[in-house]
Amino acid sequence: MRFGVGLFSLQCTAMQPRHWTGAYRDMRELASLMEELGYDELWLSEHHFFYDGYCPALLPAAASVLSVTDRLRVGTGMLLLPMYDPARLAAVATDLAERSGGRLDLGVGMGYRDVEFDGHGVSRKQRLPRMISGLEVLEQAEAAGGPPIWMGAQLVDPVKRAGRRGHPILFSAALPFERCRTLTQVWEEGWAESRRSLAEKPALGALRNIWLTEDRKEREAARDWVRASYVQYAGLGWTLPAVGDHQQQDYAEETDKAIADTVETTITGSADECIRQLQQFDEIGIKHIAFRLILDGEPRRALESQLRRLSDLVLPRLRDKVPA
Amino acid sequence: MARLAEAHGLFGVMTGAGDPRTAITAAVYASTATDFTRVIVRVLLGQEQPVTIAEELAVLDNVNNGRTVILADTGESAQRYMASGAHGVVYRNVTSPSLVDCVRKVARGESPRWKVPAGLPANVTAPKAIAVTPKPAQLEIPFWLTGGAAGEVAKPSHLAVLARDAKAASVERSVQPAIAAITGTLEEDRETVIAWAAAGATHLLLELPEGAQHEAALAMISRYLAPEVAMPNFPRVMSTSKVPLAWPGDGRG
Numbered sequence: 001m002r003f004g005v006g007l008f009s010l011q012c013t014a015m016q017p018r019h020w021t022g023a024y025r026d027m028r029e030l031a032s033l034m035e036e037l038g039y040d041e042l043w044l045s046e047h048h049f050f051y052d053g054y055c056p057a058l059l060p061a062a063a064s065v066l067s068v069t070d071r072l073r074v075g076t077g078m079l080l081l082p083m084y085d086p087a088r089l090a091a092v093a094t095d096l097a098e099r100s101g102g103r104l105d106l107g108v109g110m111g112y113r114d115v116e117f118d119g120h121g122v123s124r125k126q127r128l129p130r131m132i133s134g135l136e137v138l139e140q141a142e143a144a145g146g147p148p149i150w151m152g153a154q155l156v157d158p159v160k161r162a163g164r165r166g167h168p169i170l171f172s173a174a175l176p177f178e179r180c181r182t183l184t185q186v187w188e189e190g191w192a193e194s195r196r197s198l199a200e201k202p203a204l205g206a207l208r209n210i211w212l213t214e215d216r217k218e219r220e221a222a223r224d225w226v227r228a229s230y231v232q233y234a235g236l237g238w239t240l241p242a243v244g245d246h247q248q249q250d251y252a253e254e255t256d257k258a259i260a261d262t263v264e265t266t267i268t269g270s271a272d273e274c275i276r277q278l279q280q281f282d283e284i285g286i287k288h289i290a291f292r293l294i295l296d297g298e299p300r301r302a303l304e305s306q307l308r309r310l311s312d313l314v315l316p317r318l319r320d321k322v323p324a
Numbered sequence: 325m326a327r328l329a330e331a332h333g334l335f336g337v338m339t340g341a342g343d344p345r346t347a348i349t350a351a352v353y354a355s356t357a358t359d360f361t362r363v364i365v366r367v368l369l370g371q372e373q374p375v376t377i378a379e380e381l382a383v384l385d386n387v388n389n390g391r392t393v394i395l396a397d398t399g400e401s402a403q404r405y406m407a408s409g410a411h412g413v414v415y416r417n418v419t420s421p422s423l424v425d426c427v428r429k430v431a432r433g434e435s436p437r438w439k440v441p442a443g444l445p446a447n448v449t450a451p452k453a454i455a456v457t458p459k460p461a462q463l464e465i466p467f468w469l470t471g472g473a474a475g476e477v478a479k480p481s482h483l484a485v486l487a488r489d490a491k492a493a494s495v496e497r498s499v500q501p502a503i504a505a506i507t508g509t510l511e512e513d514r515e516t517v518i519a520w521a522a523a524g525a526t527h528l529l530l531e532l533p534e535g536a537q538h539e540a541a542l543a544m545i546s547r548y549l550a551p552e553v554a555m556p557n558f559p560r561v562m563s564t565s566k567v568p569l570a571w572p573g574d575g576r577g
Binding site: 010012019020021022023025048049050051052053054055056057059060061064066067083084085093095096099115118119120121244 | 348350351352373375376380382384385386387389390402454455456457458459461
């Protein structure tokens, strides 16, 4: 397995005020620490026009991390493709991939906030055709040496489409394990339809809320930081729609319930317990785990301590157990 | 290049020629030179989505602790620029400001709020106006103009135009950026920078000769050219005297 950390969204929230330059500096410093501790990937996240400066331009942010690291991969999780000019995006991403020795992963998603489409002069109704035509441009770039494409999706059709096109998915941390299992099977069906060779098959990934501790107070604090970080999804108006037997999680309309359900996905406990739960993902073909450790209200010393603890106690026991 | 420029005490480095990759170059420069060197980001007006550009610049200014300078390029042809729709006209049916207005408002830390067309019948709570975030780190990002239509765009806005001709420099501006080529020949290049200083240039970008070795070229600029115009009647013995000895083993000298 391979391990990363996310989501770096460079926010300065009402609950954790700071200056944005500090957020960007912290990210570079944490990236260096992650590299030193043996992490493989750092994942960024994008939104537009949000009060807290949620990072609206991921590639310059990625460039700043890549320029201060040597080994760490940096992924966009996710860049909202329909809002971009795909040819320009492909040129910029390919340039960055080349300059960084191929360490950029270009994760793309469709986006869901109406104002973000409006603000970029794109009709939301056009998001699917723009997503598909944009993917075609990025796929050509990837074939010519551009960055590998990842996709963000939570529903059956887009997940199957990603499988058919041969792109790995990075599942949201809000998805309980069972929903990840269902969608992994959907992706596998799409992959099977593509008739690509097994050698080309990429490993899937998932963000996971996690906090390794056996201390009750620390666990409560970490779960509360997870709760606070999902309040932002209420502000953003995110909804996780129903899939099969899996119920809808509507952060805007049923905020408390959706957040409480999501907090329950958090993996907490001893190293053995964390490893046991992470192995479940390994067994269903999810080989990239991005620890969702960038939380609202979390002090930096707590984050650094958790990075070290996971690096010491979890990574050595799961890394490369099955080559990713 | 940025690290080298910083090591030589130079005020800034300029990225590309309006290439879309300019924000990446700028971010790399910004992260490798961390103290004071400005990153002059050349943005080609009329060819890129104004909101995307404004967002990239806002992020960039926070990445580099407020050391961005925007050089907005109208392109070679003034006529083509004025007809391109980049000046005061909507882009892709968005009721957004023109690129100059949009980027300039972001540069000033003034959120360029504009109404969105929305068409959101089912979502009455969605905001009908939006603002680019985050704010830049600087109170105001310096905004310079260059290209064929620069003069025309600058007139109503009083923006600084990058001078390419000493006669075009204005001593009345608080900042008068300029750009000039150097040859690598000390006497000629001294005359060039002295002429520009006399014409009122406050920040002079120097184009290096084709194939120039960067370390040597920047060493010449920092040792001979920058001091030459840093004070009236610069005593040249200060730069022509022997370089102090290096600590053994540190490779300088």
